[in-house]
Amino acid sequence: MIAALYVDRDSPLHRLRPGVKLLALPILGTLLFTLPGLVPSALGLALVLALYAVAKIPPAVMLRQLRPVAFVLVFIFLAQLWIAGLPLAVLAVLRFLALILAAALVTLTTRSADMIAALEKGFSLFAFAGVDAAKCSLAISLVIRFVPVIQTVLSEVREAQAARGRGVSLFALAVPVVVRTLKLADEVAEAIDARS
Amino acid sequence: MITLSGVGVSRNGRPVLSDIDLRLAERRIGVIGANGSGKSTFARLLNGLLLPTTGTVAVDGLDTAKDGKAVRRKVGFVFQNPDSQIVYPSVGEDLAFGLKGRGLSKPEIAGRIAEVLERQGLAGSENQLIHELSGGERQLVALAGVMVMQPDVLVLDEPTTLLDLSNTRRIATAIEAFDGQVLMVTHDLSLLAGFDRVLVFEAGRLHCDAPPAEAIASYLDLCR
């Protein structure tokens, strides 16, 4: 159902604790966007590229991370070139390349399950603020459980609407899906209380 | 008259229905079989909700793959869970849903709705909110929403699983009073009394096709 983005390799980066990677990321981001001049950003990008090599992520996978933003980066480059000149245009693109690649690298080298475990640990740090870690992790599991359930309901409802002889309208689809899943959710809530 | 010739259905590359050749002309036809044997898949073929992977399904000569829309006008479908079928919060609005696509005038629509509700023992409930109805009443509304379209054939996929004995009987009575042809998938064997013909599915094949008593016996045999 939900395929992960994780790429399985044996590398120091894969073994690094998710919490460490998650902390390193905002630090890198802050440095990238505050240090002036081309050199720090170029070094930053070089560092990230080196880490991809360390993590044994194939270049093709790395480039795939950039596909959704490729156009907008070109767009930003041209706009900056027009407004602020070449050095700043290059700087803007370098920063983005480094940041997005670094962020993607964390995802590529960390299993969702480990990330979720780290997240749950993180939640328990906020217990003082009334955050209930057990409830948070329950919520996460429920989302993963609900996705196929909603998809089943969706296809049942779609069929029922088609059978009633009207073209499929989003409204006619959305209302029964929402009502049925809300009812189901209420039953699930009862069942959780009964089982715990 | 519904005909299936050389019908097979595959889903995700796996055959879920194979080698079905049938001419269905009887007024009351039951469909039984184990969970996952292909009953719902079969029912969905009959009004073009699902198209066969091989072979053809035709209703009164109309191919479901080519004349889907015309077939769906002829064949009404009632699902197990009324909540998947109901769109509007009130009974009247919901029954009007299908009719609005048919170019009827407002008084005609209101007339048809009143008539169907009357027949199902729900007279005057147009403004009733559906979420305040019991499960049995909701199932009756879902059935009414299909009946109001005046189909020639009624296909029902386990329409009574949530119902008690007397609501089951109400549905059974409403179905009995229906003029056209009925095909009903069910696990409740007692509903098949008085049916003309019963199909038993087993692992995607037609295992038995006989009058109720014989078909039920063959199904019970399978379950042993």
Place this chain on the structure above:
Amino acid sequence: MITLSGVGVSRNGRPVLSDIDLRLAERRIGVIGANGSGKSTFARLLNGLLLPTTGTVAVDGLDTAKDGKAVRRKVGFVFQNPDSQIVYPSVGEDLAFGLKGRGLSKPEIAGRIAEVLERQGLAGSENQLIHELSGGERQLVALAGVMVMQPDVLVLDEPTTLLDLSNTRRIATAIEAFDGQVLMVTHDLSLLAGFDRVLVFEAGRLHCDAPPAEAIASYLDLCR
């Protein structure tokens, strides 16, 4: 032993259950009645999912209103729709759900899960994803999720409505093998063979309380 004294339940100001006084000590107790007669409401009272508006419900002397948590440990509850009961995406995780709150060690949890799955004919399915299971298998998992908690009492609210004959029998067999007390709400009267006592509800009241044959006769009478 479950006792209800002077129990009444109102919802939105409307009474849905009134004047219930019962001592339930038999091993196998059935609950039947029309849609909306109050069966599910009654069942929910027994493990404190719902608290009575008036009167008290006690399980082995524990008041559901005061010792809710202790009562829920004693009384397991199985719902009609397995999808509303299964919380986690895989069989193993789901069965572990309730156990984690009990302070058991990991190997103990794994052991108990393996044992319950074995007993229900689902051995080795810990990593199976729920949404890939058939409806019958899902219902067995839901039942296993309750059995694994080793409750003294098992309350089931129409656990077989979505199932065919042989899956219904699998559930029935699993229930039969259960050591403790069983209370089952059902519309399928054939499940009550071999039960010790059957309660018939009608419009929120206990209409009849007798051995199966007599209770069923009185229910059929009501439906006429």
Place this chain on the structure above:
Amino acid sequence: MSTRDIVHIALFAALMAVLGVFPPLMIPAIGVPITAQSMGPMLAGGILGARRGGLSMLLFVLLVAVGLPLLSGGRGGIGALVGPWSGFIYGWVVSAVVIGFLTERFWHRLSFVTAFAFALVGGIGVVYGIGVPWFAAMSGMDLGAAFLASAVAFVPGDLIKAGMAALVMVTVRQAYPLITRARNA
């Protein structure tokens, strides 16, 4: 927070994931999709209210962050949350809160018109109000130009989605009301 609240929050986060399966329409020039997911926060706020609605969107964002490919087109991971247009995604969280607040506030007088207005305020006003400045800040582009670009690309679709969400909101309010019940409980 009750178990029921948790389940509702999870349900709408899952609904977001399902909305992500509807094929998005990528706008090549700027690299942001027109997506059914922008309807999610309107529904979450309008049906669950401010607290649960907002938390459901927050949960969704967290799941994207842990690497589940739940954004339309199967995208996800932290990389998708630090892009030039990612402000929209944070806008979803805030917009569910705003729409939820307005819906709760005017629950007894909720009609299609008011629901539509709330969906516009939250689903367009708030979402763009966060997404566009984010873009301007990250790209160094002119704020007005960024607004214009996204307005031309997304507003027509978002108007339709807001209308649809408003219809669903008022219908579900009658068919299965959650907000008053939560209050009475």
